[in-house]
Amino acid sequence: MTSPSSTSTTVPRAEERWTALQWGTLFVLCAALFLDALDVSMVGVALPSIGHDLDLSTSSLQWVVSGYVLGYGGLLLLGGRAADLLGRRRVFLTALAVFAVASLLGGLVDSGELLIATRFIKGLSAAFTAPAGLSIITTSFAEGPVRNRALTIYSSCGATGFSMGLVLSGFLTEAGWRWTMLLPAPVAVIALLAGLKLIPKSPRERGEGRGYDLPGAVTGTGAMLLLVFTVVSAADAGWASLRTLGSFAAVAVLLAAFVTVEQRSSHPLIRLGVFRVAGQVRANIGAATFFGSYVAFQFLVTQYLQNVLGYSAMQTALAFLPAGALVAILSTRMGPIVDRFGTPRVITFGFTALVVGYVLFLRINLHPSYAAVILPSMLLLGAAFATAFPSLNIQATNGVKDNEQGMVSGLLNTSFQVGGAIFLAVVTAVVTAHTGHGGGKQAVLDSYRPGLWVITGIGVLGLLVTVSGLRRRRPSYGLLVASSATEPIREQQVDATRDDAQVAARD
Structure with a gap:
């Protein structure tokens, strides 16, 4: 059962098939999230070429990456609330149009400062498309197996975009770094035109409850x-x-x-009561540690492959290909698994695969066998992304009123992005502190190892937080929670104890 404030779009029952319009809407939203995630990781391989062409120092180059994260992570809370207040469709399509224009300009500029500015604008627009897109899904698909299936496909597209970013960047950089900036523009335009036709109109908050x-x-x-x-x-x-x-x-x-x-x-931007629900807290901490550790891992591994092993941009991209391919293969198969086992168990499995992958990678040396040393970690990380990423999204959005879906979506995405920025900076600082004055590849490798241990520790922290959600939890998912004093009681498949549910009901 949905709340009275749900959109006018007919919500299918769990046993009904999706309509062509629903598939089309989901396709547009997935395309936008794929582009958002792609832009986070795709620029990495192209940085040396960008620095050479635009005469940028290393400190300036970091802002090509950080500018995007700054706009994305800094404005997600506002983006999520704007989707609730101004209308999800309007916010999503407007931000997508800005993303397309900024992508075009980013591929044409001849100044490092202008490139960084376009990256910030793209991150800003992503801060609005991501929570708006997620809240469109959660208010258009019935909670339970139907929504879980939609969220699994949607989240897996984001995970695939991030995983495939380095792969695509390797191919595009061979033709010129500007193609890494230009590629998202036509895709965003196509998604925008399709969205104008396919995404249903959503109501804005009305009456006394509306405020900015x-x-x-x-x-x-x-x-x-x-x-x-x-x-x-x-x-x-x-x-x-x-x-x-x-x-x-x-x-x-x-x-x-x-x-x-x-x-x-x-009319708060964030209802602070959500932080009293253990499932919400675990989802956000999990998002920060999961994505933060992987962003740092990808950064160090890219440097290791190129600076220590002498890989080319193309070879580096192909080294990451198994992880991205595994995410793509598993993307449409996670819904039934989440329905059967519940989000806490699936997230725990994902974090376990993540940590084991990090631990196995600690075996690296100056002449590792790719098949025996690197490939197992890539496959485990792909399995981790395919399972944990969609499950975290499902856990964070289940049991939330329609008029707060944008808020919790923005909060979750903020955890992803801010976690990525913070943990990457921490790991980079650890590596810098252990960089010796001597030269040689062994010295470089020795400076990377402490960073890899910190990354593993971050993953273990996320695993421990996730495991805490398994305590006192019964196999049954039919937990009844009242969303508010005026709404009917809804059956939820959420990660929450009965105490958590009572707190959520009071809020």
Whole structure:
């Protein structure tokens, strides 16, 4: 049963087949998420060529990557709430159009500063398309097997886009780095035109419940932007520098102000009660540790393959291909598995595969066998992404009222992106601290090993948080939770104990 505030789109029953319109809508949303994820990882292999053509230093090059993450991670909370308030379809299509224009400009500019600016704009637009797209799905498909299937396909497209980013970048960089910037433009235009026809109109919040919470938007977005900026720039400024410490203090002040505003606001940007639900907390911590550890792993492995083993851009791309291929193969098969075993068990399996993959990669040396040393880790990481990524999305959005789907979607995506930025910066700082003055490939490899251990530790942390959700949990998924005092009780397949459910009902 859906809430009274659901969209006018007819929601199919679990046993009904999807209509062509529903498949078309899901295709458009998947295309947008694929592009968002693709842009996060695709630029990596092209960075040396970009630096050479635009005469950018290493510190400037990092902002080609960080500029995107800054816009994406910093504005996701605002993007999620904007989808609820302004209409999901309107926000999604407008942001997708901005993404297409910025992609085109990014491939044409001749200035490093302008390229970084276009990357920031693309990240900003992704901050609106991602939560809007996810909330369109969760308000258009009935909770349970039908929605789980849709979310599995949707999330797997994002995981595939991220995994395949390096592969595509390797091919495109051979023709010229500008193609890595230009490729998303025509795909985004096609998705935009299809979206105008296929995505159903969604209502905006009406009546007394509608509000914009501008103070919350300013303090919350400002805190996220400053946090990401501080972390990614700390490597250059120094973690103990006055600027870095001052920035972290400012982040703390902004976060405190944000919490105060949200507690007093009648229309909060984030309903703080969601953090009292253990399933929500585990989903967001899991998202941050899962994606954060993998972003750092991909960064170090790319450097290892090229700087230590002497791989070309194409060879590096092909080395990551098994992981991306496995995600694509498993993308449409996870829905029934989640329905049968529940999100906590599937996420636990994903984190276990992730950690084992990291541990096996610790065996690397100056002359490793790809089949015996590298390939097993790639396959395990592919299995981890295929299982954990969609399950985290399902766990975070199940049991949430339709008018808050954009909010929780934005919160989850913020955890993904901010986790990626923070943990990448931490691992980079560890590697830099262990970089010796001597030369040679062995010295480079020795500097990477502490970073790989930190990555493994981050994965273990996420696994422990996930395992905590298995305690006291019964096999039955028919937990009844009241979404609010005025809504009918809905049957949910959520990761929550009875105590968590009672807190969610009170909120």
